[in-house]
Amino acid sequence: MTRNHTPKSLAVLLRARMHPDALPSSPSQLSPTPPTDPDPAAPPAASVRHWLHAAASATSPPPATLDSFSDGYRSLDRVGRREVLRSLATDYDVPRARVRDLMRQYMSVASAAAIGVDGAEAEEGKEGAAAALYRMERGLREALRPRYAGFLEAMNAQPGGLKLLAVLRADLLALLGEENAPALRALDSYLKEKLVTWLSPAALTLHQITWDDPASLLEKIVAYEAVHPIRNLIDLKRRLGVGRRCFGYFHPAIPGEPLIFIEVALHKDMAASIQEVLWDEPPTPESEASCALFYAISSTQPGLSGINLGKFLLKRVIDMLRRDMPSVQIFATLSPIPGFMQWLRAKLASQMKLAETESQEGNSLEGASSTFRESILLPDEEKMIHDAIEQAHGKQGIELLQDILKTSQWVKSEKLSAALKSPLMRLCARYLAREKIRGKALDAVANFHLQNGAVSEPSQIQF
Amino acid sequence: MTRNHTPKSLAVLLRARMHPDALPSSPSQLSPTPPTDPDPAAPPAASVRHWLHAAASATSPPPATLDSFSDGYRSLDRVGRREVLRSLATDYDVPRARVRDLMRQYMSVASAAAIGVDGAEAEEGKEGAAAALYRMERGLREALRPRYAGFLEAMNAQPGGLKLLAVLRADLLALLGEENAPALRALDSYLKEKLVTWLSPAALTLHQITWDDPASLLEKIVAYEAVHPIRNLIDLKRRLGVGRRCFGYFHPAIPGEPLIFIEVALHKDMAASIQEVLWDEPPTPESEASCALFYAISSTQPGLSGINLGKFLLKRVIDMLRRDMPSVQIFATLSPIPGFMQWLRAKLASQMKLAETESQEGNSLEGASSTFRESILLPDEEKMIHDAIEQAHGKQGIELLQDILKTSQWVKSEKLSAALKSPLMRLCARYLAREKIRGKALDAVANFHLQNGAVSEPSQIQF
Structure with a gap:
């Protein structure tokens, strides 16, 4: 592989990515x-x-x-x-019939061993029974394998x-x-x-992916980057260049293709937006970096879902950066919060429904309704939203919020953005920190980070 | 690493090998x-x-x-x-108590599932019972793990x-x-x-070890070569040079050190002696080679005994050589037969003992003795041995053979070597091919090769 070949192969791939049906090598x-x-x-x-x-x-x-x-x-x-x-x-x-047979045998030997053997041959008998138990346990483990x-x-x-x-x-x-x-x-x-x-971490090799790697490897980075798609060659080259790092986990049985890879940007301080990370030009000189921002992690094998390779990769990359760049003290992530809007919309809808039922049935359900009704918005927040809207038509704050969030037009209005910032930040912090499913954070991305020991910095949440 | 450093580090190691107590880095x-x-x-x-x-x-x-x-x-x-x-x-x-509890539960669910459920809810009931069985089997597999x-x-x-x-x-x-x-x-x-x-083959990487590899790796080859110790730097360099190959199996968790390595010599035809393989100078030009002789395989980790990495290594090396050198058609091994002399001495001793008992007890054990007595030597062979010995003192052939094999002086006598060649070759072929332990060849080296699909060529057996 020479560098001369790299851009060409990638250009072909990038074209293929844009027109997936136009080329046979899509x-x-x-x-x-x-x-x-x-x-x-x-x-x-x-x-x-x-x-x-x-x-x-x-x-x-x-x-x-x-x-x-x-x-x-x-x-x-x-x-x-x-x-x-x-x-x-x-x-x-x-093989269930075999399992049942072995279990019956095991139970009888196990109870004989528990009763014990008296007399001169006690020790020898015990040893023999123990050996039989171990043998049968091994046999059972074997039989219980599908x-x-x-x-x-x-x-x-x-x-x-x-x-x-x-x-x-x-x-x-x-x-x-x-x-x-x-x-x-x-x-x-x-x-x-x-x-x-x-796929134990012991069997995986950590490799820093650079512009010197074969095009056949780099094309996989382009194809599999799942968080912030790579737009063109300049974009890819920058992600592998000064002030950036890209690390992949490789397995000997799948050569030339990372199972998972992570992208890091080195910054002076915690970036406030992903735009800053992706389009920071020129990048921070590495000697001035004090913060490593993990801005994307992508798996290449959908069949390895749930194996949690990301956790180990993150740990090894942090260890390596700590060792190689002692000036980097902060390790942070800028992540999308994919489930927040969906959760908020559902929350608003259910509260509207409860309010409606209550007003129809009068006081009959008063006790029950108070259990499920909550104040989504604080009084200040209600007021700010009312003030930002020209025609409130006598609607309540949560009804107005529901209307506003139906589309993403509000992000274009300075007034609306200012009015929504405070309640949305507060609700998002609640969503990340308090909404759980089976003891884990409801949001899958938040759960990934929190399990890896991350702390959320609500001041950085962006809309 | 530069080549200049290699010989020096290795020289230190080779010295250390000769005087293991003389240096701290032994x-x-x-x-x-x-x-x-x-x-x-x-x-x-x-x-x-x-x-x-x-x-x-x-x-x-x-x-x-x-x-x-x-x-x-x-x-x-x-x-x-x-x-x-x-x-x-x-x-x-x-955890035996837990295993017994889970087994009791499993047996009751398994018999309920076998009886079946009648009526409208049969299908649903079956599905529920099946799900419970799978869950319990998983629990049992878990509990049966130490x-x-x-x-x-x-x-x-x-x-x-x-x-x-x-x-x-x-x-x-x-x-x-x-x-x-x-x-x-x-x-x-x-x-x-x-x-x-x-250590599944999928997790191992095959690497050809050459003189360009780091000294830290080469010193391990010197230290662990178990079959034909590496005598000096010239010896090591030749084993990695023209007409030779050395391949190692590496695991990502143990970098810079093969778990096992194999040495191969490329020859015009099957070599008759290990001396020929080790000291063939100049080596056969590779273009003329038609035979790959595997002359040593060494494991570096005594703790991996019985894992059978050698089998997979051999297979992958043969596949690679076949692909890269189509002119190589014969894959052979020249191996020591470590257990032959021990077996033969024990055989001779037991036959002598039987003969002695028989002569003492006369005809009383005739029936029994004929079961265990065998003719170790053929009549021709007896005669050749008698002819080669000056003072037979009226001893039988096997007694003479026993005396001769007490030391290895006989290999220096042309007359004795000539007389012994035929019976020893025949007995060794029998030892390799017919003497079994638990269905496998009694000789561990022979068992390794025969399990890998080798065929023995008795004409090549050397003493």
């Missing part, structure tokens, strides 16, 4: 979504299930069988892939196998969205557990 | 054997057990605790390490953790050699299973 090839039209020469799902059976029944499946399965599976359309996934989940399930466990492990050991398993899990997650069958859920949970082991 | 640092004299400042085993407890009790142990455990464990002497290993195996064992499982996994995810686990297993294997307790055996079997998963 980035959709990078995505694991199954083709909608099956290749007429492709083997039908039945052949793929045949190879699956051959691979899943063998103690150590021959590489050629695993390859045939992989190629066949990739060539299937959505319907065919789903047929194979259902078969994998149900036909190669836990029969597809060996197939998944052999596939992972195969060149290209990890990638195939990521594709398979992406398909499985899509299928689970529509068909929440227990066997499919169990397959997903088992596969996820295995992926967590295989 | 290669014994590379070995995981615990120091015999504990550092007086080192924490005692009790502190290490304290960190173990802290790490093994947490859901996600803090990295600092794992590091304290690692440092503490490494600083312990053999007695301290054994105390920690025993504690790990017994104090963090399978409590040290989480500790081992967290340690593996920690920088330097995989290496620590390899050290720990090496200590455990040494301990098991003296104290075959069921709990220790179960710990070894569990840890081995985990290591097989973590």
